[in-house]
Amino acid sequence: MGKKMSSPSLTESQFIRICRLINDSLHPFTVSENLSFSKQEEKNLLLILSQVSNEIRRLIPSADTSSPLNPNSQNHHCLSKSISHLIPLLTLESLYIQHLAGNVLVTFSEFLASSVKTWEFFIHSLSICLELSISNISSCSFEPSITEAGGSGSDLLNLVGLFKSKLKNTSLFTVAGIIRTLRNILKFLKEECDDELVLVLLNSISFFISNVPWDSMDEIFGGNGGEDDERNTLFLGNFIQLLSSFVDQISFAEGLDDSLDKNVILSKIINLVPKLLYWCLRKEGKCVNTCISRYFSHKLLVLMIRLSLQIPLDFLVLVSWLQLLHRYFEDLLYQPLTDVMNQDDSLEDSPFMLSNFDGEVHSMHSRHLQRQAIFLFLRCSFSLINLGKATRKHYSSATVKSSIDVDAISEQSCYGREKGLLELYAWLSGHVLVDKLVAHEMYREKSINFSFSLLKLYTHEDDILFKFLLELLSLQACEEQQFHKERLAPQDEMEDVLFHVSYIFNPIRLFHLFLAEASLLHPNLAISTPGSNFLHYDHQVLLDYLISKDTGISCAEYLLRCLRIVCDSWQTFMEFSVYGKLSNQLSSKRRKILSESSNFKIELSSRPVKMIPLSLEKKFNGNLEYRHTKQMYELAKGCLLSLKKSVENLHLKNLFPYNPEVLLKRLERFQELCFKQ
Numbered sequence: 001m002g003k004k005m006s007s008p009s010l011t012e013s014q015f016i017r018i019c020r021l022i023n024d025s026l027h028p029f030t031v032s033e034n035l036s037f038s039k040q041e042e043k044n045l046l047l048i049l050s051q052v053s054n055e056i057r058r059l060i061p062s063a064d065t066s067s068p069l070n071p072n073s074q075n076h077h078c079l080s081k082s083i084s085h086l087i088p089l090l091t092l093e094s095l096y097i098q099h100l101a102g103n104v105l106v107t108f109s110e111f112l113a114s115s116v117k118t119w120e121f122f123i124h125s126l127s128i129c130l131e132l133s134i135s136n137i138s139s140c141s142f143e144p145s146i147t148e149a150g151g152s153g154s155d156l157l158n159l160v161g162l163f164k165s166k167l168k169n170t171s172l173f174t175v176a177g178i179i180r181t182l183r184n185i186l187k188f189l190k191e192e193c194d195d196e197l198v199l200v201l202l203n204s205i206s207f208f209i210s211n212v213p214w215d216s217m218d219e220i221f222g223g224n225g226g227e228d229d230e231r232n233t234l235f236l237g238n239f240i241q242l243l244s245s246f247v248d249q250i251s252f253a254e255g256l257d258d259s260l261d262k263n264v265i266l267s268k269i270i271n272l273v274p275k276l277l278y279w280c281l282r283k284e285g286k287c288v289n290t291c292i293s294r295y296f297s298h299k300l301l302v303l304m305i306r307l308s309l310q311i312p313l314d315f316l317v318l319v320s321w322l323q324l325l326h327r328y329f330e331d332l333l334y335q336p337l338t339d340v341m342n343q344d345d346s347l348e349d350s351p352f353m354l355s356n357f358d359g360e361v362h363s364m365h366s367r368h369l370q371r372q373a374i375f376l377f378l379r380c381s382f383s384l385i386n387l388g389k390a391t392r393k394h395y396s397s398a399t400v401k402s403s404i405d406v407d408a409i410s411e412q413s414c415y416g417r418e419k420g421l422l423e424l425y426a427w428l429s430g431h432v433l434v435d436k437l438v439a440h441e442m443y444r445e446k447s448i449n450f451s452f453s454l455l456k457l458y459t460h461e462d463d464i465l466f467k468f469l470l471e472l473l474s475l476q477a478c479e480e481q482q483f484h485k486e487r488l489a490p491q492d493e494m495e496d497v498l499f500h501v502s503y504i505f506n507p508i509r510l511f512h513l514f515l516a517e518a519s520l521l522h523p524n525l526a527i528s529t530p531g532s533n534f535l536h537y538d539h540q541v542l543l544d545y546l547i548s549k550d551t552g553i554s555c556a557e558y559l560l561r562c563l564r565i566v567c568d569s570w571q572t573f574m575e576f577s578v579y580g581k582l583s584n585q586l587s588s589k590r591r592k593i594l595s596e597s598s599n600f601k602i603e604l605s606s607r608p609v610k611m612i613p614l615s616l617e618k619k620f621n622g623n624l625e626y627r628h629t630k631q632m633y634e635l636a637k638g639c640l641l642s643l644k645k646s647v648e649n650l651h652l653k654n655l656f657p658y659n660p661e662v663l664l665k666r667l668e669r670f671q672e673l674c675f676k677q
Contacts, residue, residue: 010069010115018056018111019078022104025052026085033168035088042094049089049100056107071117076155079118080125080162082108087129088166090177098173102181109185113197120200123185124156127204129163130178131211133170140216145207172220172231179238186245202253205246206265214272221279233292236280240299243269247306266311273307274324276300281328294366297329301372308379309467315387315412318380322423325377332373334430337453371457375468377427382474384420387413425497428504447504452513462545466554469514473561475505508569511562512576515542515636537635539642546647547657556663563640563666570673574633637674640667 025048029037037045069075086108089101105126112119124147131144146156167174182205189198221232247269250262280296304321307313313321325333432450458465515537545555566573644667650656651664 010112010118012069012075014059015069015075015112015115015118016078018059018108019082021055022052022082022085022108026089030085030088030166033165035092035169037092042097045089046096046100049097049104053100053104053107056104056111060107060111069115069118071115071121073155075118076121079112079122080155080159083122083125083129084162084166087163087178090181091167091169091171091174093171093173098177102177102184105181106184106188110188113192113194116196116200119197121155123182123201123204125159125163126178126182127208128156128159129167130175130182130208132160132163132167133174133178134212134217136167136170137172137175137220138213138216139219140213142211142213145211147203147207172235176231176234176238179235179242183238183242183245186242186249190245190249198249199253202246202250203260205242206250206260209243209246209265209268210260214275217279218275221275222282232279236276237295237299240276240280240296240303243272244299244303244306247303247310251310263311266307269303270307270311270313270317273300273304274320276303277324277328294369297369298366298372301329301369301376305372305376305379308376308383313380313383315384315416318384318387318416319419322377322380322384322419325373325380329369329373332370333377333427335370337431337450337457367457367460371461371464371468374454374457375464375471377423378468379471381420381423381427382471384416384423386474387416387420421497421501424501428500432504448509448513451504451510455510455513462548462551466545466551466558469510469558470554470561472505472510473507473558473565475501507562507565508573508576511566512573512632512636515639516632537639539639539646542639542643543646546643546660546663547650549657552657556658556660560663560666563670567666567669567673573636574677575629576632640670641674643667644671 029035029041029045029048083105086101086105089097092098109119109122112122128144128146131142135141135144144160146160182201186198186201186205189201221236247266250265253262277300280300281293428450432446458468542555542559545551546559548555644664647656647660647664647667651660
């Protein structure tokens with residue numbers, strides 16, 4: 001996380017002045033328990049809220065350190081009274097009043113930020129209001145969580161009675177308004193890089209997530225009606241945004257409350273994912289409002305991806321998420337990738353834009369959504385395949401383990417590998433038709449075309465590009481693992497799953513395609529598209545990725561891992577070509593995939609399948625194969641050696657943003673192998 005922001009201390013006089021301003025300005029509007037305004041009264045209220053917000057903001061930078069604020073019970077009472085005038089305005093269904101009242105709360109938060117204890121009391125007060133609001137609308141009432149915020153747990157406890165009376169007429173609009181306010185405060189803190197305040201807010205949100213009985217919300221969102229209800233949409237949209245921001249921030253948090261466990265909180269959110277998908281997309285592509293459906297799809301996929309990157313997902317969660325992906329995003333997973341070649345990189349990829357064809361709005365066909373869905377699908381599948389490796393690592397550090405547990409884990413890991421491979425095989429079959437093309441001369445061309453199309457899909461979005469490339473590299477571990485022999489069902493043979501998966505996701509091939517210019521790969525495969533960020537063997541583009549604050553670390557990690565693979569498999573790298581031949585001699589003990597209804601068992605040999613290196617001496621179509629192979633090798637070599645020189649020059653001038661010595665050593669080894677040739 002960032003450093004603590006430096007701001008002047010809040011003074012007693014300023015605090016009292018702002019509290020009095022809020023109380024005096026809003027009391028005439030909030031004195032009644034049943035708020036109802038005429039059009040003129042609403043206009044007057046909007047004007048006053050705007051003036052109050054501006055006045056608070058005006059006083060933020062003009063702090064006087066001569067009399068700093070003392071966070072005592074009297075000041076807490078003054079603060080809670082101000083909050084009690086603002087919160088009722090969030091019970092109104094006027095979006096304009098909600099928006100401005102929320103803005104006042106966010107500005108008030110910024111105003112209080114220099115007094116940590118007072119700010120902590122303010123945040124936990126908002127959380128109490130949030131939990132009380134949910135309790136009022138849910139079928140299961142519960143008491144809000146009370147913490148010793150700012151050393152004043154008793155003061156917070158006294159607030160419950162005050163806020164209960166103010167939140168009698170609460171609705172999903174109220175809940176959505178408070179959640180939006182908390183998220184905007186978190187967004188402000190992220191920009192200001194204040195670790196201490198971020199931690200306070202994360203603690204408060206954690207208690208909220210843990211305390212609410214979420215099953216009680218099924219009656220609100222799980223019914224048949226209200227699919228286009230504005231209240232439901234506002235709540236779900238703001239709630240998912242808050243969860244996503246929370247997951248993004250909590251990974252950097254150190255020092256959460258002693259009663260909180262980061263993994264427990266994240267697991268709680270993971271358990272919420274199926275509910276959120278059902279609440280938002282329960283008709284599975286038949287949502288009344290297509291734009292809202294696309295928005296929910298985008299936010300839910302972002303949340304799931306962030307969760308998968310923050311905490312290792314266990315076997316049951318991975319299997320469940322794959323089922324959810326098929327249920328809600330099947331069309332995105334199997335949407336053809338061929339159109340990616342000719343697609344211009346424009347704002348049409350935004351999840352907020354609509355695609356029109358023959359006057360009809362088409363749902364969930366954004367390339368942006370497709371990138372997210374495929375990335376999450378591959379991550380879940382690869383995690384299942386590598387589940388045994390992660391499990392063995394966990395148990396190797398355990399002091400005690402029973403043979404029964406180990407056997408159960410081993411069986412689960414074996415099934416996980418099988419499940420992951422079959423998921424990948426089914427998905428590849430939908431794009432490449434591997435079972436029909438394996439003995440056909442078009443298999444090589446189709447598989448390379450698919451690999452390039454898949455890479456091309458992600459080159460339009462740098463923040464996920466290298467996450468995707470690193471994810472593909474994780475599959476290499478599956479080839480190095482020892483697969484247990486499974487019981488085979490007595491059915492007809494199918495093609496070897498591991499062969500197809502390892503061939504199509506071959507790391508050397510993907511690295512070549514990443515470096516290569518599209519038009520050089522194959523005359524019938526692709527044409528470079530305008531505005532594309534693809535490398536075209538240009539080391540300057542690769543250098544830009546390395547020095548970027550967004551992609552630098554992940555790009556360096558990808559290069560390091562690829563260069564290790566290249567140096568360890570030098571002949572394969574040097575002889576790579578789109579014309580390269582592959583073997584039908586899968587192994588001395590042929591792997592088999594057999595089917596029995598919907599259940600498949602795999603028998604896998606211990607020796608991984610590899611693409612047979614192309615002989616440089618063998619000619620094909622008048623020496624075309626040899627020339628093409630040498631050209632790809634020379635271009636890749638030139639790109640990487642030029643990159644080495646550029647990184648060295650920047651490093652010597654202390655202009656490289658981080659220490660690149662490990663990368664330079666790996667490039668040095670690459671250069672030595674080049675010179676040996």
